[in-house]
Amino acid sequence: MIGVVLLFSVFHGVTADDNHCPSGWTFSTNTSYCYIQSPQYMTYAEADPFCQSIGGSQVFIFTSRELTWLTDFTSASFAQPWLATTRNTSTNIWYNSDNTSPTASYWTTGEPGINGDCATFKGTSAPGLKATPCYSIQPALCRQMPALCPTIKDYGGAYTRSGTIQSPGYPVQYYNNLDCLYTITSPANTYITLLFYPYVLEDFFDYIDVYDGPNSSYPFLGTTDNWWYLRDDFESSSNSVSFIFHTDNIITDKGWLLTWNAKSNTPPISQSGQNGSFTSPNYPNDYDPYTEQLYYITAPLGFQVNVTITDFVTEATFDVLEVYNSSYVSSNNLIANLSGSAVAPWSWLSPSRYVTMRFKSDYMVQKKGFSLFWIIQ
Ligand SMILES: *[C@@H]1O[C@H](CO)[C@@H](O)[C@H](O)[C@H]1NC(C)=O
Ligand SMILES: *[C@@H]1O[C@H](CO)[C@@H](O)[C@H](O)[C@H]1NC(C)=O
Ligand SMILES: *[C@@H]1O[C@H](CO)[C@@H](O)[C@H](O)[C@H]1NC(C)=O
Ligand SMILES: *[C@@H]1O[C@H](CO)[C@@H](O)[C@H](O)[C@H]1NC(C)=O
Numbered sequence: 001m002i003g004v005v006l007l008f009s010v011f012h013g014v015t016a017d018d019n020h021c022p023s024g025w026t027f028s029t030n031t032s033y034c035y036i037q038s039p040q041y042m043t044y045a046e047a048d049p050f051c052q053s054i055g056g057s058q059v060f061i062f063t064s065r066e067l068t069w070l071t072d073f074t075s076a077s078f079a080q081p082w083l084a085t086t087r088n089t090s091t092n093i094w095y096n097s098d099n100t101s102p103t104a105s106y107w108t109t110g111e112p113g114i115n116g117d118c119a120t121f122k123g124t125s126a127p128g129l130k131a132t133p134c135y136s137i138q139p140a141l142c143r144q145m146p147a148l149c150p151t152i153k154d155y156g157g158a159y160t161r162s163g164t165i166q167s168p169g170y171p172v173q174y175y176n177n178l179d180c181l182y183t184i185t186s187p188a189n190t191y192i193t194l195l196f197y198p199y200v201l202e203d204f205f206d207y208i209d210v211y212d213g214p215n216s217s218y219p220f221l222g223t224t225d226n227w228w229y230l231r232d233d234f235e236s237s238s239n240s241v242s243f244i245f246h247t248d249n250i251i252t253d254k255g256w257l258l259t260w261n262a263k264s265n266t267p268p269i270s271q272s273g274q275n276g277s278f279t280s281p282n283y284p285n286d287y288d289p290y291t292e293q294l295y296y297i298t299a300p301l302g303f304q305v306n307v308t309i310t311d312f313v314t315e316a317t318f319d320v321l322e323v324y325n326s327s328y329v330s331s332n333n334l335i336a337n338l339s340g341s342a343v344a345p346w347s348w349l350s351p352s353r354y355v356t357m358r359f360k361s362d363y364m365v366q367k368k369g370f371s372l373f374w375i376i377q
């Protein structure tokens, strides 16, 4: 007995999104899977091997959204395709192929009946599962994950110091069921800052994990969403960083836009004592693009720090010396952003014994920078 009988073909129209799926499969924006119903008819036992032979697996219904989609997808078909849902005949409990049980409301009216231990999908009025004898001859219904993740191996490079990356489908809608790896490398002796903004994702279930190296076998730097708190910025310790964008099987949103920058990996300059001075890197020659230099001043207990800038020329707005009235960088303690050519002479007396400064330059227009001295009082 030949179980596979060719009756008629059921192929569905190809839309723009179908380029995520192999030829002949249909992409569902509702579930983010690719689907195909076989033109061949077969028994239940033949259906899953058939799906696997074409790179997929048999469908069982995991959300009401998929039920709606399948109703639409199979509406042109007269036959009821197999689902990967069977009855355990000793317990009378129905199981999907992943050992979950189908939600009661996914059965069509009056089902599951006693007539059959395998399930088919009835797409017409009151759509849903229907118990069917396993030896019955029906089409197979297969699905597979589409190739939605980008194929770019490295978003940076030895001469690339900044860039943007967006989630698949941004800013309209990302897809379900993703595990996309993104890797960025930057020039030697730099580190990488990441800022995910805008970031509009399904809370908690869709998130990004960041790693301090080219893949997830490197140290974990953190996640964007851990229930308690959303985080949008990360920093690598070297010139390589990666992250994995995870999405679950339901609910999507606009997605994310990442801006990344390579920063020079220069050690902070720390000074203490009664007085001191420092300059921007290379001063009086031009500083480099993407400079980031930290300066820490610590005066003896009971003293304050008087900082005097004697010379100052930077690209206005973009190359900035930030001054903090604390022993660390914190936006709450920022007292000035200095840039341009009209700053010097400038002097300021710290309220405490600590002063922190950070000089940052961008990729365009380099100037000679600054020179300053400090003295306790
Ligand atoms: C798919 O989703 C869109 C938008 O969420 C909705 O308008 C449409 O009715 C859905 N179609 C099916 C078949 O579920
Ligand atoms: C049916 O359920 C029984 C009891 O839980 C179990 O021992 C048996 O392996 C199940 N049969 C199948 C085919 O899964
Ligand atoms: C991670 O990257 C390292 C170095 O490039 C490589 O040796 C390793 O095989 C990668 N691991 C995985 C899981 O890709
Ligand atoms: C700067 O500090 C040194 C000791 O570190 C001291 O000898 C010198 O007199 C100080 N200069 C001024 C102008 O206070």
Ligand SMILES: *[C@@H]1O[C@H](CO)[C@@H](O)[C@H](O)[C@H]1NC(C)=O
Pocket (backbone or CB within 6 Å): 306, 307, 308, 347, 348, 349, 377
């Ligand atoms: C800080 O030092 C500068 C230069 O020596 C001086 O002009 C200024 O008055 C001092 N500021 C304060 C508040 O003492």
Ligand SMILES: *[C@@H]1O[C@H](CO)[C@@H](O)[C@H](O)[C@H]1NC(C)=O
Pocket (backbone or CB within 6 Å): 325, 332, 333, 334, 335, 351, 352
């Ligand atoms: C430090 O600067 C911040 C921001 O300008 C200010 O709110 C705070 O009061 C300052 N701290 C002291 C000790 O002056």
Ligand SMILES: *[C@@H]1O[C@H](CO)[C@@H](O)[C@H](O)[C@H]1NC(C)=O
Pocket (backbone or CB within 6 Å): 334, 335, 336, 337
């Ligand atoms: C410094 O610049 C940042 C970013 O442009 C801004 O948010 C902040 O308010 C500025 N702070 C001061 C003290 O000028």
